[in-house]
Amino acid sequence: MKRLYMLCGAMGVGKTATGLALRDSLPNCAFLDGDWCWDMHPFRVTETTRRVVLDNICHALNNFLTCGAFENVVFCWVMHRREILDGILRRLDARGWEVCAAALVCSPAALASRHAADAAAGKRGADSLERALVYLPLYAGLGLPRLDTSLCTPAEAAAQLIRMFEG
Numbered sequence: 001m002k003r004l005y006m007l008c009g010a011m012g013v014g015k016t017a018t019g020l021a022l023r024d025s026l027p028n029c030a031f032l033d034g035d036w037c038w039d040m041h042p043f044r045v046t047e048t049t050r051r052v053v054l055d056n057i058c059h060a061l062n063n064f065l066t067c068g069a070f071e072n073v074v075f076c077w078v079m080h081r082r083e084i085l086d087g088i089l090r091r092l093d094a095r096g097w098e099v100c101a102a103a104l105v106c107s108p109a110a111l112a113s114r115h116a117a118d119a120a121a122g123k124r125g126a127d128s129l130e131r132a133l134v135y136l137p138l139y140a141g142l143g144l145p146r147l148d149t150s151l152c153t154p155a156e157a158a159a160q161l162i163r164m165f166e167g
Contacts, residue, residue, distance in 0.1 A: 008079035009104035017154035034077025
């Protein structure tokens with residue numbers, strides 16, 4: 001069975017690290033981080049940039065899904081509202097693919113610790129934690145299985161996701 005893993009969660013919960021560990025644990029696997037499609041300077045969130053980003057995400061995912069070389073595709077992005085996830089899924093040619101969507105969450109303390117480490121390394125701005133803490137409770141309302149990454153490594157989280165969807 002071919003699987004499309006869709007990982008959502010607040011900034012700093014470990015989506016990218018877990019997604020990369022998942023990619024490395026699964027056979028014939030492609031990986032896309034939705035943040036790559038937002039890589040612009042200056043960073044601007046407008047209707048035009050949102051449309052371009054979503055188009056790029058859906059185009060890249062469809063290319064992976066229809067390639068034939070992949071048995072697994074891992075996609076991670078914030079996707080804090082169900083309509084974002086559903087909107088992407090509506091635009092995908094996922095015939096023959098099982099969609100395995102999950103929300104990654106962690107404790108506020110773990111989130112603060114990760115943001116502090118990322119800020120010290122120059123990977124996040126000082127205001128990123130405030131936004132992430134606002135997003136964190138939204139994942140309880142998405143109707144997706146949740147995986148708490150507070151006390152596990154990315155490899156452990158990836159193994160839990162595999163068990164969750166293959167079991």
